[in-house]
Amino acid sequence: MxxxxxxxxxxxxxxxxxxxxxxxxxxxxxxxxxxxxxxxxxxQLAPRIFATEIGSLETTSALRYEGAARLVIVAMKEQGRTDVVGPLADALSAALTAALAGSVGPIELATVPGSRAAYRRRGYEPVALLLRRAGAPRAAGVLVSVRATERQKTLGRAARGANLAGSLRASQPLAGRRFLLVDDVATTGATLLEASRAIRAGGGIVTGAVTLAVTPLRSPAVPATSPDSGKPPHRQP
Structure with a gap:
């Protein structure tokens, strides 16, 4: 069909x-x-492709987390509105295409494992659902949680890094494997940085990260490139 x-x-x-x-x-x-x-x-969900650096992690995003885009993402994550997944998946697909432009050799996708409580509350995993609707390869399940953490949204900016530090580890040896991290929203970047640390500690290589959206404080005022330009995004610090 x-x-x-x-x-x-x-x-x-x-x-x-x-x-x-x-x-x-x-x-x-x-x-x-x-x-x-x-x-x-x-x-407002048309992808524009923003490129930022979170620590040393090059991150490509499709949307700014503001206005209608923020409300739609929140509806998908917290209100059970899976009827909006299609346009969001299209935007994520554009960001993945931009991030992988010019790449040589195999690169696997990796996501941050969600909590059991969040899955019970929603009944689905948002990033996995977006990737599936985007037609992207299934993310490799190479990260596991090793301790409980507080919900990031309840914490201030400074506390988020401490909350996640050391909370993930690789579930298997990753020597020689290359990964692109995928998440829904980049805010402080603490989640992506912890995932990157865990993969590298397991011997893997992290080539960058992709998120559906990035907060205005992290994104440049002007998008790095159009998703139709065929050029990789210019990185902004």
Whole structure:
């Protein structure tokens, strides 16, 4: 079956209009009684590709974590709105393509293991769901948690690094294997840095990181490149 997002725009719009009458829903970005995403909010999820450095970790992101993009991501992660995964997965796919441009040799994807409590609360793992919908290779399960941590969102910026320090380890020897880290949002970068440390401690090589979104404090005011330019993003400190 052809995915709805691959259909011609006019036909897709007509089908969504008809469906909104049968099953009314609020837009996850603005709350408008329309569809899962109104056209205005959907437009704000178009990937722009931002490149930043978190420590020594080159990180490529598709969106700035603000406005409708932030609200839609929160709806997907915390409100069970899996009906918005498609456009978010498209944005993540663009970031993955930009990060891997020009790469030579095999690179595996690696994600940070979520807590059991978070999985029970949601019923799904957001990053794994995004990767699956993006058609990306399944992430290698090479990281495991070795101790409990506080929820990052409850902590201040300075406390987040200490909360995660030493909380992950490689589940197997990783010598000679290369990894690209994938996460949903880069805020302080503590999660990505801890994952990178654990992979390197296991003998692996971390080539960089990709996130769906990056907070405005970390992202440059102007995107590094258009996802259609075919050029790797210019790195911003």
């Amino acid at each position: 052809i995915p709805l997002r691959a259909w011609p725009a006019a036909l897709r719009s007509s089908i969504l209009d008809a469906w909104s009458v049968v099953a009314p829903v609020e837009c996850a970005g603005c709350g408008r009684a329309d569809r899962a995403l109104c056209e205005q909010c959907r437009a």
